[in-house]
Each structure stands twice: as structure tokens, then as C-alpha cells.
Amino acid sequence: MNHPETSGALWFYGGAVFDGECMLPEGMGVLVEQRRITAVAEVTSVAPERLQRACHIDTRGATLLPGLIDCHVHLCSTSDPDFFRTILESDRAGLALHMLQMAQETLRGGVTTVRDLGCFEFIDMPVRDKINAGEQLAASLLCAGKSITVTGGHAWSLSIEVDDAADIIAAVRENIDHGADVIKLIATGGVATPNVDPLTAYLSSEMLNAAVAEAHRHGKRVAVHAQGAEGIQRAIEAGAASIEHGFEITDALVERMVDQGVWLVPTLRALERTAATADQRMPAELSQRVARFSQMQQDSFRRLVSANGRIAMGTDAGTPFNYHGDNARELELMVEAGMTPLQALQSATREAADLLDLSDRGRIAVGYDADLLLVSGDPTENILQAAHKEHHLAVYERGFDVFGILGRPSSERTSARFLHDDSPF
Helix, strand or coil: CCCCCCCCCEEEECCEEECCCCECCCCEEEEEECCEEEEEEEHHHCCHHHHHCCEEEECCCEEEEECEEEEEECCCCCCCCCHHHHHHCCCHHHHHHHHHHHHHHHHHCCEEEEEECCCCCCCHHHHHHHHHCCCCCCCEEEECCCCEEECCCCCHHHCEEECCHHHHHHHHHHHHHCCCCEEEEECECCCCCCCCCCCCECCCHHHHHHHHHHHHHCCCEEEEEECCHHHHHHHHHHCCCEEEECCCCCHHHHHHHHHHCCEEECCHHHHHHHHHCCCCCCCHHHHHHHHHHHHHHHHHHHHHHHCCCCECCCCCECECCCCCCCCCHHHHHHHHCCCCHHHHHHHCCHHHHHHCCCCCCCCCCCCCECCEEEEECCCCCCCHHHHCHHHEEEEEECCEEHHHHHCCCCCCCCCCCCCCCCCCC
């Protein structure tokens, strides 16, 4: 295959096309001009003069699909067990460079857009702006700025801490003033923070209602970290667009989420990675929490899948041993937990784009950005073709050949970095 290093015209033909909804009929080609998709049509129906100007890419034996979208990452995080401390003891310029590098690694892994749900001191905004302006080739970013949590709550060291409704309104406004695309609230405890219970609701209904109302007043959607049932219920009642993690989703909560169209962003990979690496200097308390909640999360996920609830892919990349660039592996876990390959692919394309309110991504259709992933075989039959990078033949962002410019992703991983011998717990 000839993969150009420019954003010129491209003509994909000969193979299968998954458009974000379904597999298209055989014989369909996709034309890219000026960084956008300008035709999705039978090969014989496109004017020959248009095709003469394009680079022809024979995709026989492969499937073209929209670039994947990850709705929950932390690009400033280093994927080591002491990641909170690592971030806090890093300089801002170094973290900004790290963010850019991780956004590039993410792109090389087939994910063309990410939503960053919590960063350090608003360094995500200028990195986002450089990438989205086309000055750097990396996964496009939507940013939350700082998470909002109660005083001493989950991720307090990197968040804005609040104690009442007035505080949380001010925190929402602070993020918006810095250019936040979305507001991230932390309604319950979290696995990685000691001395807080992940299932306990810490933000009151009054605070959640005030925060969501203020965000909506500014035209921003709200993502809520909510792991326990009470926190999930409060977030749904307040009008959250998405529940992040969702460990304890009861049958009654499933019904409410389906009725109100609330998305779940499951982040199955976060707990799976921690469990799989428990012997690699993982703090005992963290390992114990993972063991406590893994099955609960799986059961909640299956209930929502069975009820045809809305699910958008998210990985929590940046948490321990959950590396940026391996984001697509979430698809494999989603299928193992009860989704069909088709549903998993929809969650990472159509559903993710709808949650992020992106009208130009997540589908292969005329007028959409040419964010594309080409994989061998048929991922709607075998999800590993999309989930595992070794099956990725090419990645395009806005028509640019990512592998041609950035190179293919490496299969090697550097060891997690530890600043101290003592445990953060």
C-alpha cells in the first residue's frame, strides 16, 4: 500500500467499510479530499477525474473504520502506581511535553480523539490548542481542566476542592474560564485515593445540581466519576451526560440511565491492568480494592449492555500500567464482558462521538473528518483485529498518514517509573 505523508486526496477501495453504525455493502469505496470524506459510494459511481487526482489505497482483505475515540484518559499521568505523586513532583513544561507525547502515542494506537478528564494546573489547554490547530500531529483533545471534588476527596491533590454549592459553582466557572470543553465532577470516592471509600457518595445532591446547572448554562456537558449506587443516582438526577466507571449500577439505575439516555463510560481496563500487575510493587490496599470491585463492575456493565443502554468507550489511560497507546485494548475487554464486537466498535465510534457532541467524527460519512483506522480482517467478527495494534495497517488523522509521519507504535514498554521507595498508601 502507498501511504502518503500529506493530506492530499485518498481513495480507499476493494475492502470492507464499517461506518460507525454497521458494515456497508460490498463494493463501497471512500474518497478523502481536503482532509474530509467527500464520497462513500460504489466504486463505479465516482467520477473518474476525481479518482485520478487521488492516491489509490487497495484495502482488499482489510476493513476501514472511523478513528477510535476514547472518552476518558489522563494524558499528564505516567501509568505508574505512584502517578499522583509523579505528576505533582514534575515541572509544568515537562508535563506538557509528556502530554503531547502521550497524545501522539495514543494516535499511533488507532485512537484519533480523546477526552482528557482531569489534568494538572490546566496544562491540558495549550497542548489541546496546538494539536487541534494542526500545529502538532497527535490525537485531538477535548479537555476538562481540573476535576472537582470535595475537600480531601478522590484525586484531591490534582483537583479543585469544594465544600458547598457556592464553591462548586465557582469551580465550574474557573474551569470554563480556562477553556474547558467539559466539566468533570467526582461524586464518590475512588480506587486510587487512600482513606476514601469508592462506593461512598461525597458530593451532595445540592452540589451536583448546582454544578450541572452552571455547566449547562455555559453549554458544557458534565462527566461524573461515580462508582457507588448513591453517587450514580445523584449524578443521574442532576443531569450528568455520562457516568464514569459505574461500579454499582443496580437494575433500577440501569432503567433510569436508559430512560434518560445517560452514557456509561466503563473504563474496564483500569481495574484489569491493576489486577494483572498486582505483583509489580502495587500497594496492597490498591490490589485489595481492585479485587473487591472488579466483579461488581463487570456485572453492572453486563446489565446495561443487556438493557441496550448507551455505552461509550473510555479507558482511564494513565492509571497504573494502563498505558497511553494501548487504548484500543478496551474493546477486547468490553466484548469479554458481554458486548458483541459490533456493539464495542459502535461504542468507540458513533456512541463516543455522540457523547462528546462531535458532529464531524465517529462515522465514515460525507462531510466528516478523515479520521480513519485500517485493520486487517473483519473486526465485527473478531474484535482483536481492532483491539490489537499488530493488526492495524494504517491510521489517518484528517487525512494525514500517521505511521508515515510518526512511525508505527513500538511493542516495547519502558518500566514504570518510581520516584520513591515508599508506597503512596
